[in-house]
Amino acid sequence: MKxxxxxxxxxxxxxxxxxxxxxxxxxxxxLRMGDSDGFGAEISYQKSLSRYNRLEVDLGWRDNxxxxxFKLSGIYQWVLPLDGNFNWYYGVxxxxxxxxxxxxxxxxxxxxxxxxxDIGVEYNFxxxxxxxxxxxxxxxxxxxxxxxxxxxxxxxLGIRYQF
Numbered sequence: 001m002k003x004x005x006x007x008x009x010x011x012x013x014x015x016x017x018x019x020x021x022x023x024x025x026x027x028x029x030x031l032r033m034g035d036s037d038g039f040g041a042e043i044s045y046q047k048s049l050s051r052y053n054r055l056e057v058d059l060g061w062r063d064n065x066x067x068x069x070f071k072l073s074g075i076y077q078w079v080l081p082l083d084g085n086f087n088w089y090y091g092v093x094x095x096x097x098x099x100x101x102x103x104x105x106x107x108x109x110x111x112x113x114x115x116x117x118d119i120g121v122e123y124n125f126x127x128x129x130x131x132x133x134x135x136x137x138x139x140x141x142x143x144x145x146x147x148x149x150x151x152x153x154x155x156x157l158g159i160r161y162q163f
Contacts, residue, residue, distance in 0.1 A: 024048050024079050024087070025162035028130055032058055034156025042071075044158055052079055056091070056118075071097035075118045075136070085125065089134075091118040094141075112143025114152075124162075132158040 028046040042060035049055055053076070060071040073095030082088050094115045101109055120134025136154040 023051065024054055025124075025128070025130070028160040028162045030130075030158060030160030032060075032132075032134075032156045032158040034154055042073075042156070044160060046077075046160065049076075053077065054079060056093075058095075060097075065102065067099055067101045069097060069099040071095060073114075073116060073136075075116060077118060082121065086121060086123055088121045089119070092116070093118070097143075110143065113141045114138045114143075115141055116154075122158075128162040130158075130160045130162050132160070134158065 025046075026048045028044075030044055032042040032044040033040065034042075040060070040062050042058040044056060044058045046054050046056045056075045056077055058071075058073045058075075060073075062069050073093060075091040075093035077089045077091035079087050079089045092115075094113070096111065096113045098111050099109060116136055116138045118134055118136045120132050122130055122132035124130055134156060136156070138152040138154055140152070
């Protein structure tokens, strides 16, 4: 009897989430703009993996008078509806990057690898436009001394075209 009640409850929750959920787009491409640890703009691509999951891949770069750098990240995300066209999402992933300081002698240059989390909200317009605001904490795992073992907060605004 207890098993039947549990099974009924699971079926009700699954049907409830299916009725009120919204489909995520198959593909989305655009920009993710934020400023954390010298990284400004990123080219961002999202690919739907299932009805509620997607993969986001971002390539970011930054070039100023003190250093030049790039960062490639991949985040697996779970997307859940909030209200109407609003969704919220969370995810986990990581990436790698390279930094080159313009100082004459600096041993901190080089490759780094990081782990990342992600949480954010997005608004899906009736036209193929998606706007998001997310928070991506990153922790250096391996790399140059200025990044490894550091905790980095990355807050960004994203705008993407859906197709």
